[in-house]
Structure formats: structure tokens, C-alpha cells
Amino acid sequence: MKRVVITGAGTINALGHNVADTLDAFREGRCGIGPLDMQDVDRLAVKIGAQVRGFETEGLFNRQQMSLYDRFTQFTLVAAREAIAQSGLEFHGDLSAKSGVVLGNSGGGMTTLDANYRTVYEDGKNRVHPFVVPKLMNNAAASHVSMEFNLKGPSFTVASACASSNHAMAQAFQMVKSGMAPVMITGGSESMLCFGGVKAWEGLRVMSKDACRPFSANRNGMVQGEGAGIFVFEEYDHARARGAEILAEVAGFAMSSDAADIVMPSKQGASRAIAGALADAKLNPSDVGYINAHGTGTAANDKTECAAVADVFGAHADNLMISSTKSMHGHLIGGTGAVELLAGIMALREGVIAPTIGYEEHDPECALDVVPNEARDAKVDAVLSNAFAFGGLNAVIALRKV
Amino acid sequence: MSIKDQVIGIIAEQAVLEPSDVTLESTLEDLGIDSLGLVESIFAIEEAFDISVPFNANEPQQSDFDISSVASIIAGIEKLVAEQKS
Numbered sequence: 001m002k003r004v005v006i007t008g009a010g011t012i013n014a015l016g017h018n019v020a021d022t023l024d025a026f027r028e029g030r031c032g033i034g035p036l037d038m039q040d041v042d043r044l045a046v047k048i049g050a051q052v053r054g055f056e057t058e059g060l061f062n063r064q065q066m067s068l069y070d071r072f073t074q075f076t077l078v079a080a081r082e083a084i085a086q087s088g089l090e091f092h093g094d095l096s097a098k099s100g101v102v103l104g105n106s107g108g109g110m111t112t113l114d115a116n117y118r119t120v121y122e123d124g125k126n127r128v129h130p131f132v133v134p135k136l137m138n139n140a141a142a143s144h145v146s147m148e149f150n151l152k153g154p155s156f157t158v159a160s161a162c163a164s165s166n167h168a169m170a171q172a173f174q175m176v177k178s179g180m181a182p183v184m185i186t187g188g189s190e191s192m193l194c195f196g197g198v199k200a201w202e203g204l205r206v207m208s209k210d211a212c213r214p215f216s217a218n219r220n221g222m223v224q225g226e227g228a229g230i231f232v233f234e235e236y237d238h239a240r241a242r243g244a245e246i247l248a249e250v251a252g253f254a255m256s257s258d259a260a261d262i263v264m265p266s267k268q269g270a271s272r273a274i275a276g277a278l279a280d281a282k283l284n285p286s287d288v289g290y291i292n293a294h295g296t297g298t299a300a301n302d303k304t305e306c307a308a309v310a311d312v313f314g315a316h317a318d319n320l321m322i323s324s325t326k327s328m329h330g331h332l333i334g335g336t337g338a339v340e341l342l343a344g345i346m347a348l349r350e351g352v353i354a355p356t357i358g359y360e361e362h363d364p365e366c367a368l369d370v371v372p373n374e375a376r377d378a379k380v381d382a383v384l385s386n387a388f389a390f391g392g393l394n395a396v397i398a399l400r401k402v
Numbered sequence: 403m404s405i406k407d408q409v410i411g412i413i414a415e416q417a418v419l420e421p422s423d424v425t426l427e428s429t430l431e432d433l434g435i436d437s438l439g440l441v442e443s444i445f446a447i448e449e450a451f452d453i454s455v456p457f458n459a460n461e462p463q464q465s466d467f468d469i470s471s472v473a474s475i476i477a478g479i480e481k482l483v484a485e486q487k488s
Contacts, residue, residue, distance in 0.1 A: 063418075064418075064439075067442065127445070127448055127449070128442075130438075130440075130441040130442055130445045130447055131438070131442070
């Protein structure tokens with residue numbers, strides 16, 4: 001089996017349009033959540049979100065590309081360009097033939113769907129733009145990355161709601177680990193922050209109207225975000241041979257299914273995924289210094305997640321740090337695990353633990369060190385990143401310092 | 403603006419050319435317009451003239467709409483406008 005390392009990272013999200021700005025926000029504990037700027041916002045009950053602001057496509061994409069790129073594809077390409085540029089890789093010949101793109105995404109081109117439903121149902125028009133289908137399909141982003149970077153190996157999109165990116169990265173990890181592909185572009189994106197997307201989430205009554213406060217006793221729900229996180233997963237010897245800078249090693253992965261409830265999380269399902277990731281990475285519980293939590297800020301997730309961590313780590317649960325960066329960039333749904341992996345990489349490389357901001361009141365059911373409100377300096381050698389999706393699908397990734 | 407000038411304008415925009423570079427004899431292939439560009443042009447034409455163009459990308463030769471040159475497209479549009487707007 002091959003070792004798998006990360007040699008490039010890129011992002012765009014409410015905290016910044018690149019990795020450097022996003023990590024600055026993590027260090028500063030800056031919040032990207034604010035009033036929603038979208039059509040018909042007055043008809044929404046939930047009026048806040050972590051929107052990507054100041055995103056100008058002029059100069060990034062030409063007119064033909066714009067007619068084919070939904071917002072989630074635009075985000076994906078911006079992040080992929082950053083990640084692949086950092087890796088220094090160019091894809092030709094055998095490397096091109098074997099390398100591919102596996103991305104996570106939940107809603108596909110929701111902005112395109114929303115706008116065209118409006119055209120047909122609200123405006124009463126009987127004609128829509130011919131590219132609606134190729135724009136909104138969930139695999140559009142992965143396909144456009146493959147085209148822009150000449151990636152001709154295995155490429156597809158994984159949809160498992162809030163665990164999509166982690167499941168996608170699991171696939172990419174396995175492909176590089178098994179020797180099937182020397183390099184895989186992976187991560188995920190989402191742009192569900194449109195009128196219909198927010199309206200749908202409102203219906204479930206799990207959204208906060210004021211802030212995302214994970215683990216805080218007065219938390220009152222999740223806040224949606226949008227954006228993308230993209231990584232270059234590369235076989236270790238391949239990266240070493242070309243002198244690439246290695247950001248972290250992908251040490252292991254595990255996935256589990258609750259097989260219980262379509263929305264309520266399960267402590268057992270989460271525990272099995274966390275314990276599985278440790279086993280796959282050959283890590284002892286005491287090796288883990290930091291966990292980037294799923295930490296949605298809902299009543300159900302946060303207490304279940306803390307209970308699962310306490311179960312798996314035993315006494316060490318009180319020594320490790322666990323934070324939810326969703327308090328800053330919101331919940332990117334299918335793209336969330338990818339953006340959150342950046343906090344794990346920052347912890348390993350820079351020794352800075354991103355905080356859980358908005359933390360106000362201790363909750364005895366979340367009695368772990370949640371790194372409240374301020375980033376902390378700490379040396380850690382291994383981290384986990386959790387994702388627990390609706391549908392009871394869990395995916396946990398383990399990273400190790402190289 | 404005449405139907406001819408409007409159609410040439412739409413085709414020129416799709417081909418990223420100046421309208422003066424689009425001649426009546428030009429074919430879509432000459433202008434570098436591929437199959438996606440063609441359906442996008444037809445959409446733009448339908449929107450501009452509020453007409454319905456009978457074109458099926460699966461069987462362009464069978465469609466009752468001749469796309470073999472800019473001139474044939476303009477003639478087809480003029481006919482459709484006359485039929486559908488009368």
C-alpha cells in the first residue's frame with residue numbers, strides 16, 4: 001500500500017477567497033456569517049448565512065464558460081486552480097491518464113435550478129436556456145476540473161449530504177493508497193445559499209436565526225454557508241521524488257452508517273467511524289491532539305458528537321481539543337468537510353488550533369475542550385476531521401504530520 | 403433593426419466575432435460554432451423574436467429548419483416570424 005500526502009490546497013468560502021485568508025480568519029476567530037443578500041430575502045424566515053462576498057467572475061471565466069458554470073462549479077474551479085498551482089503539478093502523458101477528480105457535493109446546481117424554476121413557474125415562460133442540464137448536474141464541477149487540468153483517470157461526484165466531501169476524499173485516498181492513481185484532485189463544494197435552498201432548510205426547523213454557536217448551551221441551530229475546498233492527494237514517493245512541499249499525510253479513513261434514522265444522529269454510528277479512522281491510521285487515541293468537529297450547532301448533533309468522542313477516547317477526551325469552524329464559515333453542506341480539513345492542516349503545520357466562536361454558555365452534555373472563541377497555540381501530531389450526514393452516513397478522516 | 407441584422411448579431415456574439423465578419427455564405431463550422439453553440443444560438447433567436455424554432459439536435463438534417471449557412475438560417479427565421487407572428 002502507498003502512503004498518501006496532500007501537496008496542494010485551495011478554497012473559497014465566506015472567510016476568504018483563498019487558503020491564506022481563510023487561515024487568517026481561523027486564527028482571528030473571524031465570523032463570515034451575516035445578513036443574506038439575495039432575491040426575496042424578505043420572504044425567508046432565516047435571513048442569515050455565510051455567503052461568499054465580493055466574488056467577481058470577470059477575468060476568471062469567459063462568457064462561454066459562464067454559460068456552463070453554476071456557482072458551485074465556479075467555486076470549485078477557483079479552489080482547484082489554487083490547489084493545483086500550489087502542488088506545482090502539470091498533467092501530461094501517463095500522469096494525466098491515471099489521475100482523476102473525485103468531489104463531494106450535495107445539491108448540485110441549486111442556483112441554476114432556482115433561477116430556472118423561477119423562469120418557468122413564476123415568470124410563466126415556456127423556454128429555458130439550453131445549458132440548464134449540464135450546468136446543474138452534480139458532476140459538472142468534477143468534469144470541468146478534469147477538462148481544465150487534463151485529468152483523464154477516474155472522475156466522479158459523491159453525494160452523501162453533509163459528509164459528501166469526506167466520502168469523496170475517502171475515495172481519492174483509497175485510489176492513491178492502492179496505487180490505482182498517482183494523484184487525485186478531491187474535496188468538494190456547495191452553493192445551496194439561494195432562495196429555494198434556504199427555504200428548504202427553513203422547513204426542517206433546525207436553522208438558527210441569529211448565530212451558529214456549536215457546543216454552547218444556548219445554541220439554536222445551524223447556519224448555511226457556501227464555497228469549495230479542493231486538495232491534491234498525491235502518492236508520497238511521487239511527491240518526494242519531485243521535491244513537492246507536503247502539507248500533511250492522509251493517515252486513515254473510516255466510514256459507517258447508522259442504519260437508524262434519516263435525520264437524527266447516532267452516537268454508535270459516529271463512534272464506529274471515529275474508532276475506525278484511528279484503526280485505519282494506526283493511531284492510538286492518545287496520539288490525536290485535535291478534532292475538527294462536525295459541530296453543526298444543532299441540539300442533537302453537538303451532544304451526540306461529544307458523547308461519541310468521549311466514548312472512543314475515554315480519559316484522553318479531556319486532553320484533546322475539538323472545535324467547530326462552522327461557527328465561522330457556516331455549514332457548507334456537501335462542501336463542508338473539505339473546507340474544514342484546512343483547520344486540521346493548520347493545526348499540524350502551524351500549531352494553531354482554530355476556535356469555536358460564538359461560544360457563550362457551558363453545556364454539560366458537551367463537556368469537552370471546544371477551544372472557545374479564541375485560537376490556541378498547541379503542538380499536535382495527528383488530527384481527525386468528522387462529518388456526520390443526514391441519512392446516518394458518517395465519514396472521518398485522520399491526518400498526520402509528515 | 404432587420405431580422406437579418408439581428409440574427410447576424412446573435413451568431414456573431416456566439417462566435418465571438420464582429421458582425422461584419424459574419425457573411426451570408428458563412429457556415430456555422432466556418433464560424434467555429436459547435437453543437438452547444440448552435441443550441442445556444444437557437445435559444446437566443448427564440449428569445450429575441452419570441453418564436454419557436456423546430457430544431458432537434460439529434461437529427462439536424464431532418465428538422466424543418468435549414469442551418470447550412472447564415473443565409474439559410476436568416477431565411478428560416480424570416481419565415482417563422484411571418485408564420486408565428488401573423
